[in-house]
Amino acid sequence: MGEKRKSQPKEASAKKARSQKQTSKDSTGKETATELGHTAIPYPKPVSGSSFTECTAKLTVTLAPAYSRDHWAGIHEALNNMLLHYVPQVRGVILAYSKVKPRSDTALMFFDSPYGQLEVSARLLLWRPIAGMALRGQINVQSPDHIGMLLWDTFNASIPASFIPKDKYEWRPFNDDEIAARALPTYNQSEAIADGELEEESGSNTDADVTMTTQGESDADVPASPYTSGNRYGSGEWVVKGTSQCVGSEGSLEFVVVDVIRANEVLSVTGALR
Known part of the structure; x- marks a missing residue:
């Protein structure tokens, strides 16, 4: 019979520990341990100043x-x-x-x-945005893959899911009741006429002078963005882990610029949450 090989529990446990944890360096140069399969977010060196x-x-x-x-x-x-x-x-x-x-x-x-x-x-x-700058954008879309934003109503920014710290934030899908409660009522002109909600200014019959109101809601009350005043659309949202508090405040979100992407003559920004 062949000789039974002796087990080496200490070496096996050490190799297992090394395979489960990896070390990486953050922006301050300190080594931090990260779990296997979760690479550290490559935060660039902070840059002060305006874009x-x-x-x-x-x-x-x-x-x-x-x-x-x-x-x-x-x-x-x-x-x-x-x-x-x-x-x-x-x-x-x-x-x-x-x-x-x-x-x-x-x-x-x-x-x-x-x-x-x-x-x-x-x-x-x-x-001229630079990697490492801190910017704030208006959220216009959220999905399990990314958070989309608009900077100064002009430039696009995106935060991929890989750049969202999973130890701080998590994706929370909406249920059917939440989706129905968050939807705003919509009207077309024929429905408004049937409900008697079209008002004409005196002395004018032109289409330009016809105004439409929606159940006591004026144009000033309608949110400019679906992510203002708590109105959110989609299948879910990113929230602080363990709570139902959504990321950002009043529809805006601060992030760190990780990369600046140029496609032809269009500039967009890839960011990461802290």
């Missing part, structure tokens, strides 16, 4: 042949087309410009192209 900045930059604008006699009209049209677009020359989204000065009296034309190239300098207001 908006001003600078004087040199830009190259393209002038169409129609502006060969009026460079200023062509310059302003080219700069207007850059507004709310990501411009690699300035590494940011141009929000406004001022103090425009041409750097040359003539535009350059290359080969057989009818378009001219002219360099100008301008004072620019830019949106």
Whole structure:
């Protein structure tokens, strides 16, 4: 008979402990243990300051042949087309410009192209988010996969589920009663006419002067966002773990920028909850 191999309980338990726990370093450089299968959120180094900045930059604008006699009209049209677009020359989204000065009296034309190239300098207001900044957005969608937000009613931001700490937050699905209670009543014009809820201003019969009210609810009372005034749509929401307290306050949520994504001329932000 073969010799029975002796068990080594100490070595086995040590290997099991090492496989169940891994160490990682947070932003402060300290090592923290994380459970197997739950990688640490890569929080970047904190960055102070605003995501908006001003600078004087040199830009190259393209002038169409129609502006060969009026460079200023062509310059302003080219700069207007850059507004709310990501411009690699300035590494940011141009929000406004001022103090425009041409750097040359003539535009350059290359080969057989009818378009001219002219360099100008301008004072620019830019949106330039950086990883590590703390931003606040208005929640517009929640799902088990992510939290979607809108920044300043203009820019998109998303927090993937992998960047939501599971030791602090959890996904809570709505039941049927909650979904029904959260839905706002909707009316179309024919139903409003049948209910006698259309009011016409005296002396006017035009459609522009017809106003519609919904059971004592004025336009000012209707939330601008489905996530304001406690009205939420969808299959559920992210809440503080162990409670029913939803993330954010009054529909807004603060997060840390993890990555800035550029797709063509559109800039969006990926964030993480603390």
